[in-house]
Amino acid sequence: MTTKATTPTTSMPVKADAEKPRRCFIPKTDIVETPTEFVAEIDLPGARRKDTDVSFENGALRIHARVEIPERTSTRSLWREFQVGDFYRSFEVHEALDAERIGASLEDGVLRVTLPKAAAATARKILVESK
Amino acid sequence: MSVELARNSTNLFDQLHHEIDRFWGDLFDYDVRDSSRPGSLACNVWEDREALYVECELPGVSKDRVDVNFADRQLTIRAERSVVRGDDETEHRVERVRGELQRSIHVPVDVQHEALDATLKDGILTVKLPKAESIKARKIEVK
Numbered sequence: 001m002t003t004k005a006t007t008p009t010t011s012m013p014v015k016a017d018a019e020k021p022r023r024c025f026i027p028k029t030d031i032v033e034t035p036t037e038f039v040a041e042i043d044l045p046g047a048r049r050k051d052t053d054v055s056f057e058n059g060a061l062r063i064h065a066r067v068e069i070p071e072r073t074s075t076r077s078l079w080r081e082f083q084v085g086d087f088y089r090s091f092e093v094h095e096a097l098d099a100e101r102i103g104a105s106l107e108d109g110v111l112r113v114t115l116p117k118a119a120a121a122t123a124r125k126i127l128v129e130s131k
Numbered sequence: 132m133s134v135e136l137a138r139n140s141t142n143l144f145d146q147l148h149h150e151i152d153r154f155w156g157d158l159f160d161y162d163v164r165d166s167s168r169p170g171s172l173a174c175n176v177w178e179d180r181e182a183l184y185v186e187c188e189l190p191g192v193s194k195d196r197v198d199v200n201f202a203d204r205q206l207t208i209r210a211e212r213s214v215v216r217g218d219d220e221t222e223h224r225v226e227r228v229r230g231e232l233q234r235s236i237h238v239p240v241d242v243q244h245e246a247l248d249a250t251l252k253d254g255i256l257t258v259k260l261p262k263a264e265s266i267k268a269r270k271i272e273v274k
Contacts, residue, residue, distance in 0.1 A: 031224035043227050045188040045254035079176035082188060109190035109254015
């Protein structure tokens with residue numbers, strides 16, 4: 001597994017028609033490796049499937065989720081310990097992946113991204129044939 | 132020692148200056164805590180005319196692992212997030228909090244006990260505590 005330094009890539013796409021800046025957080029992520037794939041589990045509390053974008057391009061896995069702050073009219077906040085906002089995070093992946101088969105699912109506020117290893121990367125026993 | 136559950140807050144434009152995370156981060160990126168005691172849960176509390184609301188983030192926690200209790204003006208929320216890894220799984224980055232979480236909040240007003248409500252959706256738990264009629268604000272007509 002390589003850990004060479006990478007130059008920072010550009011940030012998430014910004015819409016041309018200037019939107020009011022939205023609060024954005026870096027979601028906590030667990031990354032696990034199995035013999036056939038990598039799995040990233042990302043906490044995105046409050047995110048919905050339709051507002052969550054996952055993309056993989058040039059070796060970079062990008063996650064962006066828009067979380068709508070609920071409209072609460074005639075309410076009064078009494079105590080605030082956490083803020084609600086969008087999520088954005090990107091990961092540089094130096095491993096060989098089968099990009100076509102990258103999958104993602106969102107359940108109970110957790111995004112699970114599965115990144116299958118490229119066939120060449122999974123160890124294979126090569127049968128030595130006798131002639 | 133309580134668990135730091137707050138996320139890093141980053142202005143959208145600061146992202147331009149942040150280096151992309153390496154996929155393989157430092158193995159343990161979160162505050163190491165004493166796992167013999169439950170971690171703390173961050174909560175938001177607000178009210179409207181009808182009720183008091185308590186909200187907390189519980190991503191990846193299923194309904195059967197959440198316990199909401201109200202007794203003696205004390206609202207107690209308990210949750211457990213267990214993460215099970217197989218023998219053939221290697222962890223490369225661990226940031227998400229796991230284990231037991233708990234929070235007790237003192238509710239200083241009278242509530243309708245039988246109408247307490249708790250919903251868990253998209254990883255957010257919202258507890259609604261309807262105010263007792265006697266404490267609701269009301270207009271008094273001057274005759």
